[in-house]
Amino acid sequence: xxxxxxxxxxxxxxxxxxxxxxxxxxxxxxxxxxxxxxxxxxxxxxxxxxxxxxxxxxxxxxxxxxxxxxxxxxxxxxxxxxxxxxxxxxxxxxxxxxxxxxxxxxxxxxxxxxxxxxxxxxxxxxxxxxxxxxxxxxxxxxxxxxxxxxxxxxxxxxxxxxxxxxxxxxxxxxxxxxxxxxxx
Numbered sequence: 001x002x003x004x005x006x007x008x009x010x011x012x013x014x015x016x017x018x019x020x021x022x023x024x025x026x027x028x029x030x031x032x033x034x035x036x037x038x039x040x041x042x043x044x045x046x047x048x049x050x051x052x053x054x055x056x057x058x059x060x061x062x063x064x065x066x067x068x069x070x071x072x073x074x075x076x077x078x079x080x081x082x083x084x085x086x087x088x089x090x091x092x093x094x095x096x097x098x099x100x101x102x103x104x105x106x107x108x109x110x111x112x113x114x115x116x117x118x119x120x121x122x123x124x125x126x127x128x129x130x131x132x133x134x135x136x137x138x139x140x141x142x143x144x145x146x147x148x149x150x151x152x153x154x155x156x157x158x159x160x161x162x163x164x165x166x167x168x169x170x171x172x173x174x175x176x177x178x179x180x181x182x183x184x
Contacts, residue, residue, distance in 0.1 A: 013066050014082070017089045020059035024096040027052035031103045046112040049104070053118045056097070060125040063093075067132045078140050087140070090133035097126040 104110045110119040
């Protein structure tokens with residue numbers, strides 16, 4: 001049994017964060033639409049919100065697993081130009097998730113049969129996102145205080161040697177070339 005390994009890069013993190021933001025915006029728009037409905041149709045409103053909320057939950061779970069993988073990388077990743085953006089993107093996502101949860105509570109939809117568990121899980125996930133953001137800001141601050149600005153590039157180069165580089169064209173074998181061509 002072999003495991004599928006996906007490369008972890010800033011693009012996949014940013015893509016997953018953006019995908020989660022879009023799902024949260026979609027859920028927020030659904031909430032706004034349900035504000036116009038009378039209380040009698042609350043069950044229908046909850047049903048219409050259930051699937052967007054599940055989408056946010058699924059995307060957030062994927063994002064959290066990617067963020068856990070980032071924690072296993074060298075800390076110099078947080079000083080890369082893409083790594084510097086991670087805390088701000090996570091804060092934006094946290095704020096959107098909080099807005100969705102608060103609006104759901106104001107409308108009283110969070111106590112419904114369909115949304116009770118989903119909203120509770122969204123609260124937990126938003127706290128996880130916020131804790132990742134706080135940890136990354138703290139790590140960046142500590143790294144910047146330990147490493148002078150003029151030495152950041154050398155620090156990053158030093159840790160770049162720990163990654164497994166892809167073979168250069170003159171070092172590649174036919175199997176390597178085929179593997180690269182077949183990767184999507």
